[in-house]
Amino acid sequence: MADPASDSSAGARIEAEALTKIFRGAAGPAVDGVDLAIHAGEFMTLLGPSGSGKTTTLNMIAGFEEVTSGRILLDGSDLVRLPSYRRNLGMVFQNYALFPHMTAADNIAFPLRQRKVGKKEIARRVGDALELVHLGEHGNRLPSQLSGGQQQRVALARAVVFAPRALLLDEPLGALDKKLRESLQLEIARLHRELGITFVFVTHDQEEALALSDRIAVFRNGRIEQVGTPAELYETPASHFVATFLGDSNIFTGQVRGGLVDTGWCELHARAAADTDGTGPVALVVRPERLRLGKPGGPGANVLSATVTHVVYQGAFRRVFVRFDGGVTGQIRDTATGEGRTVAAGERVEVHWAADAGILVPDDATAGHDPQALAVTS
Incomplete structure (x- = not known):
C-alpha cells in the first residue's frame, strides 16, 4: 500500500446508506437500514444501550464486519468491498489491543512498518505521535510498565500516526475509572481539535457523549432514533426513548384535550399542546433543572403536590426525588447552597414549572415507537 500523506488537513465525509447487518441465526437485524451522514472533520458519537447496533455500525465502517446490504461511502467512494487495511481509517479499541512484547x-510504529514507510520517517512520526499524546519520555516502556490511561494514549497515537482521514473509537474509555476517564475525555477533545480529522466515537455513556460530540446519533433496536447536536437532543428530544436515555427527565403521559395534557390525574400546560389535540398518546418531558420547589411567583405555571422520597447531596446541587400525588415519581435538580430551601424525606412540597419548560413527544409505549408520529419538538 502507498504511504498515506503525512499531513491530513481535513477529515473525510462518511455516509451510511440503508446500512443493514443480519447475523446468521439472529431473530432480526442488528443494524436495520441505517442512514447517516458524518461531516468531514466533525466529532460524531454513536450512542445507545447495549445491543442497539452502534458498535456493529462502527465495525462495518471499519471493515471488521461484512455488510449485509447498503453502502458505506468515504468521500463518495464505496468502501463495502474494500478490506479494512485499505480503508485508511484509524481504530481505537476499549481494551487497548497493544502488543505486550513491543515498546510503546x-x-x-507498527502501522507505519506495515505501510513500508522508511526508518527515518518512522522515527520522526513516532516521536511526533508520542509528543502529541504527552508520552515523549515513555517510548521505550512496555505496555505492562504503563498505566491504563498511558496505554490508551499509546493506542490513540498508533491510530493516528499514519494520518488517517478518520478515527474510529469503540468505547475507548470504558475500562478506566471515572477520574481518569474524564481526564482522557479532555485529551480526546484536544486531539480532535489539533488533528482536524473526522472522529466517530461509540459509547453508552450519555455524559461522555454530551461532553465530546459535535453531533450524536442515538441508536435503538438497530435503528437511529434521532441525530442532532448535544443541545438539540437534550432540549428537544424527538421521542420518549431519547428523552429518558439522554439525561434525566420527568415524564407525564396522557392525551392532549382542549389544549392541555390530560394525564388522568391532572391537567398540565405544555408548549404546542394547542396544536396537537387528539393526535394520540403523548409524553410531556420536563428536565429536572426546570422544576422548582414551592409556589410559583406568577400565573401560567404548572403546580403539583408531591411527597419527598429522598434527597441526594451532590456538592453544587442536590437531587430531590418526589412522588407526585398521582403516583408518578420525579426529581428536581436544586441548588444545594444559597437560597434553596432545605427539604427532607417524607415532607410534603409543591413543585412548579413554566408552561414552556416542558416538551411534548410521542408516548413510545403506545405510539408504535415512531419518533415522527408527533412533530411538536420545534
Whole structure:
C-alpha cells in the first residue's frame, strides 16, 4: 500500500446508506437500514444501550464486519468491498489491543512498518505521535510498565500516526475509572481539535457523549432514533426513548384535550399542546433543572403536590426525588447552597414549572415507537 500523506488537513465525509447487518441465526437485524451522514472533520458519537447496533455500525465502517446490504461511502467512494487495511481509517479499541512484547514506540510504529514507510520517517512520526499524546519520555516502556490511561494514549497515537482521514473509537474509555476517564475525555477533545480529522466515537455513556460530540446519533433496536447536536437532543428530544436515555427527565403521559395534557390525574400546560389535540398518546418531558420547589411567583405555571422520597447531596446541587400525588415519581435538580430551601424525606412540597419548560413527544409505549408520529419538538 502507498504511504498515506503525512499531513491530513481535513477529515473525510462518511455516509451510511440503508446500512443493514443480519447475523446468521439472529431473530432480526442488528443494524436495520441505517442512514447517516458524518461531516468531514466533525466529532460524531454513536450512542445507545447495549445491543442497539452502534458498535456493529462502527465495525462495518471499519471493515471488521461484512455488510449485509447498503453502502458505506468515504468521500463518495464505496468502501463495502474494500478490506479494512485499505480503508485508511484509524481504530481505537476499549481494551487497548497493544502488543505486550513491543515498546510503546514499536506499537506506534507498527502501522507505519506495515505501510513500508522508511526508518527515518518512522522515527520522526513516532516521536511526533508520542509528543502529541504527552508520552515523549515513555517510548521505550512496555505496555505492562504503563498505566491504563498511558496505554490508551499509546493506542490513540498508533491510530493516528499514519494520518488517517478518520478515527474510529469503540468505547475507548470504558475500562478506566471515572477520574481518569474524564481526564482522557479532555485529551480526546484536544486531539480532535489539533488533528482536524473526522472522529466517530461509540459509547453508552450519555455524559461522555454530551461532553465530546459535535453531533450524536442515538441508536435503538438497530435503528437511529434521532441525530442532532448535544443541545438539540437534550432540549428537544424527538421521542420518549431519547428523552429518558439522554439525561434525566420527568415524564407525564396522557392525551392532549382542549389544549392541555390530560394525564388522568391532572391537567398540565405544555408548549404546542394547542396544536396537537387528539393526535394520540403523548409524553410531556420536563428536565429536572426546570422544576422548582414551592409556589410559583406568577400565573401560567404548572403546580403539583408531591411527597419527598429522598434527597441526594451532590456538592453544587442536590437531587430531590418526589412522588407526585398521582403516583408518578420525579426529581428536581436544586441548588444545594444559597437560597434553596432545605427539604427532607417524607415532607410534603409543591413543585412548579413554566408552561414552556416542558416538551411534548410521542408516548413510545403506545405510539408504535415512531419518533415522527408527533412533530411538536420545534
